[in-house]
Amino acid sequence: MSTYISTLRYSLYVIFHPFDGFWDLKREKRGSLSAALTITGILILTYVIRRQYTAFLFNTNDIKELNLILEIISVLLPFLLWCISNWCLTTLADGEGTFKDIVIATSYSLTPLVIINLPLIPLSYLFNLEEASMYYFFLTLSIIWTVGLMIFSTMITHQYTMKKTLLTIVGILIGMAVMIFIGLLFTSIIQQIIGFFYIIYKEIVFRF
Amino acid sequence: MKKLSKRIIVGVLTLMLLCSSLFIPTAKASVPYDSYTYNFWLDPVESPNPYVPKDEFTGDPTTMGKFNNPQDLFITKDGIIYVADTDNNRIVFLDTSFQYIGEITTFHNGDTFNKPQGIFVTEGNHIFVADTENQRIVEFDENKQFVREILRPETELITDNTSFRPTKVVIDGAGRIYTLAIGINSGIVELNPDGTFQGFTGASEVNINPISYVWRRYFATDEQKKRMELIIPTEYNNLFLDNEEFIYVTMGNVDVKDYGIDVIRRLNPSGINVIRDFGYGSPIGDYFVRDQQDITRFNDITVTDYQVYTALDGVNGKLFTYDYDGNLLYVFGSNGARQGNFKNAVSVEQYQGTLYVLDNGNNSITSFELTEYGSLVNNAIKLHYEGKYEESAENWQQVLKFNANSDMAYIGLGKVYLRNGEYKKAMDYFKLANNRKYYSKAFTFYRRQFLGDNFGLIMTSVVIIIICILGLRVYLKTKKINVQKREVNGI
Structure with missing residues (x-):
């Protein structure tokens, strides 16, 4: 239990010392999968709460149309796609990280999104529109910070040079797009097949 | 036992339903269209009817016969309706209950009109007729006597030598003449009071996407260029002079890909569009029709003294009313065959709260009278425009009884509460109407008040x-x- 908490607390060290942090995360086993999944879980929770409970001024979503499953998928799907695409590409390109390493490193680099966005939800009730730039500054900060960490996590987990890392990340993004494309293609084909058999079934039913 | 009670409940409910249907006013059912507005997310929301059809006039066989393709309508302050009865080559005068008063067919020693498409009457009851196919504007005095004709202005700026065919005309207080003419797309033609050419005003800009521009400029061969459509600015198709002598213009000939351009404009004396656009969406008509063929195409507009304007979409037979800030108040009307429907509406005017719509498909004028709901909304806007916020709030309160979805009412009430210092209540109302700008204002005051009241507690x-x-x-x-x-x- 105490190792779990200490690995979870280690995420706070990682986000301020990315080079050192990601190195130890993998080589010194300072992180754990359970802590990583916890961070991702909290991130999902953050996004759901943010969507529902951000103050009126900063929340232009139609709350009537809030769909919990869609909200969860909108965080989880990109995360999984990133990890899978990352793993697919780096195993071929001399990456040193295993799939587990990638999941842990990616989750840990999502920490800024949680620690900035979660307090920002109650804070949003204190701002008016003139002070909105402050709110949006923190929002942007969390995203930039996370993107930076993602780059460093890929670089250090796989022991790449900066140039190779950036190239790999472009490749990862393309890989994600390809996966989405194949997924959509597959769903639509399955739909067609189901529709086809359903029509045959109806034809038979009407005939007899 | 359970079944029995269920049956009793069902029976009672059915009875109630039957009874209630007896009391539903039949007038509502006879209105041949649905009225609606748009909410913050630009989804259409049903609303009560602001106007109901009152009367339809197709002509009077004993006095004036029938209209034939009439194109324009004008109503003076003293309630005389002037109709440009285009294919009958005449101008007809009616009173507001459609009683025939007179007409102009021949004038000035047997001169006649040739398909006049536009009419305007000045404060001094001088009548200006855009005598389209005769390529002139004709002026008559208050006794319907011929004064003068204004021919094609002499200028090099109108390059097309052959024709100057005015369709619509307005005259401002200083006697300057503003006219739209077929094929002239440089803006409104402005003439001096003596009929000489002054210039163009308020030209609409060219809409072109960068890719097709680059293609045309650098790659297309001459052969291809010949077959491409010309890049020309969209012409205005109607104008209206409001009580501040600003000119409202409409653009009707818009392409589907031009969806979203400002088709209603209010031009100041130097020709700049100064229309206020603070509603949920810009005043461009329907929002759900994006990428569809039946996008809103306005062809006339009429404006009240308190800058509430009603624009007519002749293609879809709808009327859109906006307030001075560009908030959509209501949409009503439709094409169809019932009384109160349109076939091809071309012109709209109003007189003391009654709207008159000229339809050249049916060759008729239809009048629409305000319902209680409509007059409450209009009154509330008017009072607010005049600065009588308290009275305005009372009207909004009434509006809410008719229509709990009226965002305008919530905003109106919110503004009053904000002025009265009831910030929390104002915030609630602005929230209901999804108005973040005013919510933020109310919130700022509320926050200050809250901090002031609870400073001790918070610090402790x-x-x-x-x-x-x-x-x-x-x-x-x-x-x-x-x-x-x-x-x-x-x-």
């Missing part, structure tokens, strides 16, 4: 929390030291 709790944290740290430190001491002492 902050101090207590700080003391608690400090105390805890000191406690933990001493505990740690004690533990270390014990370790040192070997216990």
Whole structure:
């Protein structure tokens, strides 16, 4: 239990010392999968709460149309796609990280999104529109910070040079797009097949 | 037992339904269209009818016969309707209950009109007719006597030598003549009071996407260029002079890909569009029709003294009313065959709260009278425009009884509460209407008030929390030291 908490607390060290942090995360086993999944879980929770409970001024979503499953998928799907695409590409390109390493490193680099966005939800009730730039500054900060960490996590987990890392990340993004494309293609084909058999079934039913 | 009670309940409910249907006013069912507005997310929301059809006039066989393709309508302040009865080559005068008063067919020693498409009457009851196919504007005095004709203005700026065919005309208080003419797309033609050419005003800009521009400029061969459509600005198709002598213009000939351009404009004297656009969406008509063929195409507009404007979409037979800030108040009307429907509506005018729509498909004029709901909305806007916020709020309160979805009412009431210093209530109303701009204003005041009222409490709790944290740290430190001491002492 105490190792779990200490690995979870280690995420706070990682986000301020990315080079050192990601190195130890993998080589010194300072992180754990359970802590990583916890961070991702909290991130999902953050996004759901943010969507529902951000103050009126900063929340232009139609709350009537809030769909919990869609909200969860909108965080989880990109995360999984990133990890899978990352793993697919780096195993071929001399990456040193295993799939587990990638999941842990990616989750840990999502920490800024949680620690900035979660307090920002109650804070949003204190701002008016003139002070909105402050709110949006923190929002942007969390995203930039996370993107930076993602780059460093890929670089250090796989022991790449900066140039190779950036190239790999472009490749990862393309890989994600390809996966989405194949997924959509597959769903639509399955739909067609189901529709086809359903029509045959109806034809038979009407005939007899 | 359970079944029986269920049956009784069903029976009672059915009876209630039957009874209630007896009391539904039949007038509502006879209105041949649905009215609606748009909410914050630009989804259409049903609303009560603001106007209901009152009367339809197709002509009077004993006096004037029937209309034939009439194109324009004008109503003066003293309630005389002037109709440009285009294919009958005449101008007809009616009173507001459609009684025939007279007409102009021949004038000035047997001169006649040739398909006049536009008419305007000045404050001094001088009549100006855009005599389209005769390529002139004709002026008559208050006794319907011919004064003069204004021919094609002499200027090099109108390059097309052959024709100057005016379709619509307005005259401002200083006697300047503004006219739209077929094929002239440089804007409104402005003539001096004596009929000489002054210039163009308010030209609409060219809409072109960069890719097709680059293609045309650098890659297309001459052969291809010949077959491409010309890049020309969209022409205005109607104008209206409001009580501040600003000109409202509409653009009807818009392409589907031009969806979203400002088709209603209010031009100031130097020709700049000064229309206010603070509604949920810009005043461009329907929002759900994006990328569909039946996008809104306005062909006429009429404006009240308090800058509430109603624009007519002749293609879809709808009327859109906006207030001076560009908030959509209501949409009503439709094409169809019932009384109160349109076939091809071309012109709209209003007189003391009654709307008159000219339809050249049916060759008729239809009048629409305000319902209680409509007049409440209009009154509320008017009072607010005049600065009578309290009275306006009373009207909005009434509007809410008819229509709980009226965002305008919530905003109106919110503004009054904001002025009265009831910030929390104002915030609630602005929230209902999804108006973040005013919500933020009310919130700023509320926050200040809240901090002022609870300053003592907030400061006390902050101090207590700080003391608690400090105390805890000191406690933990001493505990740690004690533990270390014990370790040192070997216990």
